[in-house]
Amino acid sequence: MFGFKHTLNNFNHDEVAQVKSRLLGRLLQIQGVNNLPKIFPYLVKRVEQSLAEQTALGKTTPDGVSLPIASTVRTMASRVMSVLFFGESTSSDPIFADALLRHPKDMVSCMGAFQITPSFFSSGSFVHSIITRRGEAQGIILNRLAHIMGTGRDTWNEQSPLKELTLAWNISSLTSDSTYWHGPSHLAQTLLGVWFAAAHQPWMNLAFIMLQLSTQPDTQAALRLEIGALDQLSYDKLMNLPLLDSFIKETVRLHPLDTLAVRRKALQPYTFAAGAPHVPAGATVAASSQDAMRDSAHYPQPDVFQSRRFVDTESEARDTKFTEVSEKFLVWGFGSLACPGRFHASIVMKLVIAHIVARYDIKLEDAKARTMWSWETFTMPYEGTRFVLEELATV
Numbered sequence: 447m448f449g450f451k452h453t454l455n456n457f458n459h460d461e462v463a464q465v466k467s468r469l470l471g472r473l474l475q476i477q478g479v480n481n482l483p484k485i486f487p488y489l490v491k492r493v494e495q496s497l498a499e500q501t502a503l504g505k506t507t508p509d510g511v512s513l514p515i516a517s518t519v520r521t522m523a524s525r526v527m528s529v530l531f532f533g534e535s536t537s538s539d540p541i542f543a544d545a546l547l548r549h550p551k552d553m554v555s556c557m558g559a560f561q562i563t564p565s566f567f568s569s570g571s572f573v574h575s576i577i578t579r580r581g582e583a584q585g586i587i588l589n590r591l592a593h594i595m596g597t598g599r600d601t602w603n604e605q606s607p608l609k610e611l612t613l614a615w616n617i618s619s620l621t622s623d624s625t626y627w628h629g630p631s632h633l634a635q636t637l638l639g640v641w642f643a644a645a646h647q648p649w650m651n652l653a654f655i656m657l658q659l660s661t662q663p664d665t666q667a668a669l670r671l672e673i674g675a676l677d678q679l680s681y682d683k684l685m686n687l688p689l690l691d692s693f694i695k696e697t698v699r700l701h702p703l704d705t706l707a708v709r710r711k712a713l714q715p716y717t718f719a720a721g722a723p724h725v726p727a728g729a730t731v732a733a734s735s736q737d738a739m740r741d742s743a744h745y746p747q748p749d750v751f752q753s754r755r756f757v758d759t760e761s762e763a764r765d766t767k768f769t770e771v772s773e774k775f776l777v778w779g780f781g782s783l784a785c786p787g788r789f790h791a792s793i794v795m796k797l798v799i800a801h802i803v804a805r806y807d808i809k810l811e812d813a814k815a816r817t818m819w820s821w822e823t824f825t826m827p828y829e830g831t832r833f834v835l836e837e838l839a840t841v
């Protein structure tokens with residue numbers, strides 16, 4: 447459907463990968479979530495470092511430093527997320543870090559190109575080769591991963607205990623006695639797929655959140671009060687800030703990246719239990735996340751943005767968390783394939799938002815400019831939209 451065969455190195459769409467899904471569930475939802483509080487201090491260090499790097503690149507204006515929202519939050523999310531995956535040392539290498547940023551962009555560009563190029567082009571690797579400079583970023587990542595998950599595992603220069611908390615280390619530990627996995631290259635390929643899943647959505651959600659926040663100085667002030675001093679912010683506290691969680695969830699509810707969700711391809715003809723619809727083999731079905739997330743029975747005044755919707759509302763949505771999987775909030779998909787990395791996404795997004803909002807007043811450089819564009823069922827932020835960050839007197 448999206449040409450993953452080339453962009454993820456021969457990825458097979460038709461594979462019913464229960465072994466892989468189970469592994470990813472254990473890696474991310476069980477072991478990964480347990481490790482998050484332990485890895486949190488390293489994430490804090492990285493988010494501070496990355497914010498300093500980004501603001502140093504900005505344009506100085508009388509009101510503060512002006513930065514492009516998309517590339518700022520994309521880089522910050524990638525830098526923080528990469529500590530979870532690969533530790534501090536590997537992810538600090540500029541060539542590797544650049545490849546981690548480039549690969550998801552390459553993939554999204556290829557998906558777009560595959561939709562519009564004739565099938566004889568997209569069926570070969572021609573389009574992929576041109577867009578990705580012969581898969582340069584993918585090659586850099588796969589080579590490094592195959593090394594640290596294979597012959598270089600014992601000599602990998604990441605410090606303990608961080609090394610043993612990374613997803614790269616744990617995916618190879620979890621598979622060491624399984625015959626399903628054909629060595630480090632197969633594992634590297636799988637982890638690259640997880641990296642794509644992890645890298646392309648959080649930043650877009652972050653961009654929409656920054657766009658919302660830029661127009662709401664009162665919410666910025668309320669969030670600052672809720673967050674308190676950054677040096678007192680523990681993992682548990684950050685994950686349980688009600689307004690921050692509600693603000694994120696409300697933004698994502700109204701601005702999901704895709705108006706469709708839970709895409710499933712029928713490998714054989716299938717008829718739904720109600721007797722219809724009938725789905726022929728090879729067809730793809732999906733649910734409308736747009737309809738589910740604007741259902742007025744569940745979300746009163748569904749088209750109105752309410753920062754505190756999940757804190758104050760009288761509806762059933764009250765107290766539901768951003769990371770909850772539900773048929774009324776299809777952003778994470780649904781059922782056994784629902785996103786196993788949602789807690790990782792949530793912590794990375796919350797760290798980026800908390801560190802920006804606690805330090806800066808945020809506003810748009812041009813409040814009248816268009817900020818997002820749509821293509822098919824997708825909505826994306828413009829690359830050119832800038833915010834201005836004005837440093838607060840005290841943090």
Ligand code: HEM
Binds near residue numbers: 468647
């Ligand atoms: C805001 C960020 C994210 C969103 C909105 C998101 C959303 C999704 C969705 C909709 C699916 C498909 C679920 C289905 O078909 O029912 C999915 C799958 C997946 N996501 Fe995420 N995701 C995000 C971040 C992450 C992160 C950070 C990771 C890893 C750390 C991750 C790892 C995965 C994996 C491995 C799968 C495939 C699961 C499987 O096939 O068994 N995602 N995600």
